[in-house]
Amino acid sequence: RCYILSNENGKIQLSVRQSRLNPKSNSKVEDVEITCIKDVKKGQLVRGYVKSITPSGVFFGLSTSLLGRILFQNVSPYFVQKHSLYEKYLPEGKLLTAKVLSVNRKEKHTELSLLPEDTGMPSVLPESLGLPRYGAEQEKREADDRKKRQELKLKTKWRRVKSERHHPLSAVRDLYFVIRIAFKIHPSCCPPPCTHFPLLQEAEPKKRKICPADESDSGIEVYYREEEDDDQEEEAAKKKSQIRKPGEAPRLQVSMGFTWDEDMNAVDIPVLNQKEESSESEEEEEDPQSKLKKQTKKEKELEKQKKEKELCKLEAALMDPSRQPQSADDFDRLVLSSPNSSILWLQYMAFHLQATEIEKARAVAERALKTICFREEQEKLNVWVALLNLENMYGTEETLMKVFERAVQYNEPLKVFQHLCDIYANSEKYKQAEELYHTMLKRFRQEKSVWLKYASFLLKQGQTEATHRLLERALKALPTKEHVDVISRFAQLEFRFGDPEHAKALFESTLNTYPKRTDIWSIYMDIMIKHGSQKEVRDIFERVIHLSLAPKKMKFFFKRYLDYEKKFGTAESVLAVKRAALEYVETKSSFADT
Template identity: 90%
Template sequence: RCYILSNENGKIQLSLRQSRLNPKSKSKVEDVEITCIKDVKKGQLVRGYVKSITSSGVFFGLSPSLLGRILFQNVSPYFVQKHSLYEKYLPEGKLLTAKVLGVNGKEKHIELSLLPEDTGMPSILPESLGLPRYDAEEEKREADDREKREQLKAKTKRRIRNSESEQVWICCPPSSIHFPLLQETKPKKRKMCPTDESDSGIEVYYREEDDDDPEEEADKKKSKIRKPGEAPRLQVSVGFTWDEDMNTMDIPVLNHKEESSESEEEEDPHSKLKKQTKKEKELEKQKKEKELCKLEAALMDPSRQPQSADDFDRLVLSSPNSSILWLQYMAFHLQATEIEKARAVAERALKTISFREEQEKLNVWVALLNLENMYGTEETLMKVFERAVQYNEPLKVFQHLCDIYANSEKYKQAEELYHTMLKRFRQEKSVWLKYASFLLKQGQTEATHRLLERALKALPTKEHVDVISRFAQLEFRFGDPEHARALFESTLSSYPKRTDIWSIYIDIMIKHGSQKEVRDIFERVVHLSLAPKKMKFLFKRYLDYEKKFGTTESVLAVKRAALEYVETKSSLADI
């Protein structure tokens, strides 16, 4: 059972008050119904519901049509910085008791309070939150204001003391001319000291300062007390003689005038120059524009070589993954013996170049190794080498460092590094061949022969023919040609059908052997029983050689040999 208060716009407002449901009952009404603002009086305790919380306070519903406001300072005795805390402890619809602080009938404003001293209820916010109280905050603010006021007073006193200083006037009776020696603020009082006969008619004026400090006043009184018969002393900052004529006082003024006239004469040409520059502003602008155009054209020229660090910066910005540009940038700094800048460029390149460009990065690492080898120490070189091994394929980095050592004639370090490589990369054919080349260049042929034996033991069998062939080629280039020929012959006797080895042997003999030796090899090859395709290749090579180095008869002889081979093959096919 309920009482309908209103039915407007499809909304029905209901009431469960006993006074509405049973108007005839004489039971005491706990909450008097408030229908309008006239029912609210100052100092009255009312009950209502929390409607909303905004930045201006908590709005409190006293009736369906009447709202009151509670300022945050009247919600709780505690100081709250974050208003979101109120939303936690004052949810919408919460029933509370409040005290009416003020009623404004014209504007229909009702100010309420939830403070414990007003309502007699406990505080909305618990003490366990540890929030500061409003009264403590106010005391703190008052104390801060007091301190600021005292500091301001002290500052003003200091300024007054500093600004106030004694001012002395000297008065000469004959000409009645006064010379202010110290120009300060105007004095408050002037007192004339009694002059004795020995003062020669000079009157001394001084100012008596007013100060609140009793100690300073006492000091002044003591200073004023003089011994009998003692004349007052004049204290001036500049010394002068009493016997000089007054005409001498004009000399510095005249000198000053002369100096000022000279300075004006000196300033005249500057002013003329300024006037000239104003007239020629347009010409200067045109000159600047032409210079800018020249600079732009030079920068746009693709064939222009970079001449400064800024030029290189522009280039590497346009092509950040080009190792050639970075190496040129390093070389530019090295030409100017700027080693640290070259190192910085290399480090910058390693950070800038994309990780996908492995070869470009490796080029920069090799350049940095070269730089440290030439201008750094062994420690710095090893540090860069370790980093390079970490970020690149180790074998390539080892090989490049060996080449760097060999080119810089550091043969001992190179040999040590090769020994390390042979232990670490035993299965790599290129390591054995590179070390063999190094030894042959050093003239160590016997060591090369021993190295070949070690290589054949370490490498798999399928690599043996190729390794022997490569060693033989190195022997032809840097070592003993006879030993190289013996290596080829032994290999071809074991593997006669390897046309690739025959072809390499023929090429080397064409370069290093005689024509008779080359023809002997060709004659041996064309009489082998090989596949027709391979024989065709060998006959063609033989014919090309004879056309180049032989005679018409030798060319015809090769052709006849080729025809005989074809006829024999065809006859065998018919059978």
């Protein structure tokens, strides 16, 4: 049965929801029906099917008229470069649970998420793929950027040192400092060497600037490089070069004689200061780098701790015997631990069928048939029956017959035939079931169970006359020693599904022919106690206790009669049964004396 939603342009939309098929039933609706964008709320958990995968994300069908989008970063916590991997694990039509992140009612846009922390379900991409997480990828990029920055800094430092070593004015500048300090010459009387060597000044790659001496300074002027060009200083330098010429520069004027005993430690002072300043600056530059390194180490340790905790949780969950498997990996682990258990294989198949992954369910069944040991015949038969059910529900008649033929080859044929008949009957394919029963009667004529199963099938269909004819055929086909048992079984089936009067007639005729069959009397009593009246039951007991049977058998029937009267009768009826038992004992004892 199904409910027709619409019929437009030759397309019929159907629904098999119980709320539509049986609107009066008060059964709980698991998935609330979504008809428009107003039914979707932020933070809501919804179930739907994968419609398509595009470069912009995964489109998720919430209903026939409403689609939602899932960005790739919200599909899985793992970073995937090739989107073809999503097509493998997210086939079109797969049923999934998603969380609503945002709803734009004006544009009718819905953003969803499949992340485990949002839905509480396992990730759609298994952890066994070994994909990196989004956080790990970002940290890797940041670490690469830090390395590149450090390399650039080292290169620039090396270039500066190299340029200073090979500078053409380095030797002249050092001599200039020594002479000024030794003779205590004022800077105005002795200009820098670059004014005396204009050619060298042009060869200098970068311009130098004079730092003004402070009051606390020792009179030594330090020349340093200026990275940014100053337009005003360039104009001033041009004017000076126009006024002064190299030959007109003033000569050195020594105010006192040259002393060789002058302490030269002063010369080393600026150099030492420069080294100290450079070392301090290097330490300042290295401190944040070391801090970054320490931070990354801490982060790595925290990540390791988190991973260890997650692994501990997973191990504890896997060790829990009451835990139900929730993914294909869980089932794989269970199947590896107990490969001969057909229950696990059937649960694995059901897991795929719930997600409408029929091919995967077939593959699991074939894998089970190859894995289960050949000695475990019943376990293999269970898998074959499950595969027959699968093909009956989701396959075609051809695929079902192929599986059936294979099952007959690898198992006892009678069991396979009987299971397929049950499958047909349960799925209301009565015509196929009847045809299969006819073939079974031809192939297994001497099997009593085949006749009884076919009789049960006919009685359930209401074909009582056909059942009577079938009993006659069974008595002709089966050996004589099986006749009494077959008649009693047919009579029991008549009591349950057919005509009780005809069943009584079968029992009466059998007991008249075989009055000493106490097993038939017991069955007849049990059935009459359930379905007959008290008068009929008492009549049967009275007939039995007056039979000439062995004392042990008579004792059994007297006891049953007494129990019945104690339960359903009166005190007088109980006394009557006791008197009858005493009379039987007296007659037997007197007969023994004679």
